[in-house]
Amino acid sequence: MSEIAPRPVIILCRPQMGENIGAAARAMLNFGLTEMRLVAPRDGWPNPKAVAMASGAAGQVLDRARVFPTLAEAMEGITYAFATTARGRELTKPVFTPATAAARHREEVSQGGRSAFIFGPERAGLENDDIARANAILTVPVNPDFPSLNLAQAVLLTGYELSRGALPDQPMPTNRRPAGEVPADRIEIEKLADHCESRLDAAGYFFPATKAAAMKLNLRNMWSRLALTRADVQMLHGALRQLTRR
Structure with missing residues (x-):
């Protein structure tokens, strides 16, 4: 993954449970975000439950986390801050989605600034006094019900949008053919399909007769979809012969 530079700061304002702080650290590291700031965590700091939930590598986020008594102090060095909330619309501020906030973050970075994303306590979220200290509101579009x-x-949602430019365009394929294996050509696939069809026909599989043509078509279509190698084809021919030998 390409590095996001400078990376935004994640501020957890008055978080209540250590487990949630640890889970947030894991979500951050998933997308290369490493700077966490904590504002007055309810159960103090450090918190062993947060470490347990962070599970391994994400512990580095907690090790570097800085604790501040107030949100105002936690925004040291920040030039643009997003308050993540579904409320606070009565305050006159621009409202962003995670995607548009990520674009605004990149704009801020291009101008030499530093952004922060503020998340409120689990039970009630950010208060208006917190939101008033941010430049903008970040709201995730979700099911209103x-x-x-x-x-x-x-x-996690915020981190994903922030790091999209550094992620691969699509997941890495998991079905790559092993090196040295030769793909079966269409004639070999055709002969395997013929062999399978003839063996099934002899066993009375295509019943009733009125459905036989459609069943054969579906089987032929299945064979053509499979990424078979020549070794696969040979093995399947052998299996068909063995199954019907008696």
Whole structure:
């Protein structure tokens, strides 16, 4: 993954449970975000439950986390801050989605600034006094009948959008053919399909007769979809012969 530079700061304002802080750290590291700031965590700091939930590598995020008594102090060095909330619309501020906030973050970075994303306590979220200290509001568009997101989910969604430019365009393929294996050509696939069809026909598989043509077509279509190697084809020919030998 390409590095996001400078990376945005994730500020957890008055977080209540250590487990949620640890889960947020994991979500951050998934997308290369490593700077966490904590504002007045309810159960103090450090918190062993946060470390347990961070599970291994994400512990580095917690090791570097800085604790501040107030949100105002936690925004040291920040030039643009997003308050993540579904509320606070009565305050006159621009409202962003995670995608548009990521674009605004990149704009801020290009101008030499530093951005932060502020997340509120689990039970009630950010208060208006917190939101008033941010430049903008970040709201995740969700099902209005069930708008609730937990802290780690909100951090994860934000981190994904922030790092999209550094992620591969699509997941890496998992079905690559092993080196040295030769793909079966269409004639070999055709002969395997013929062999399978003839053996099934002899066994009375295509019944009733009125459905036989459609069944054969579906089988032929299945064979053509499979990424078979020559070794695969030879093995399947042998299996068909052995199954019908008696």
